[in-house]
Amino acid sequence: MSEETPLVRQWIMLRKLSALHYGATVKEMVDEMGVSEKTIRRDLESFQRAGxxxxxxxxxxxVIGFAQALDPEFWQARRGA
Incomplete structure (x- = not known):
């Protein structure tokens, strides 16, 4: 089992997904993070809900479009601003 807090684990996942042009499978993330498939899927759902x-x-x-995620216009459009 992973020793990171959920927030640290999620930050690491976001960083890894952003660095992998072709993304990662759930199994790869399970193996890398040392948590269950259910935990990985729950984290991925949280990322999607967060936008x-x-x-x-x-x-x-x-796959995460991290360059898009860093674009302030992307977030303004999501907020309806």
């Missing part, structure tokens, strides 16, 4: 541009390919491969 991160996370793409789900066939339910197992996830």
């Amino acid at each position: 991160y541009p996370l793409s789900d390919h066939r339910g197992s491969l996830y």
Whole structure:
């Protein structure tokens, strides 16, 4: 089991997903983070609810458009500003 707090784990996941051009599978994230598949899927759902541009390919491969996530215009559009 992972020793990081949930917030640290999620930050690490976001950083890793942003660095991987082709994304990562749920299994890869489970192996890397040392937590259950259920925890990884719950974290991914949290990212999507928070508005991160996370793409789900066939339910197992996830890619994040981190450059888009850093763009202030992206977040303004999400807030309706």
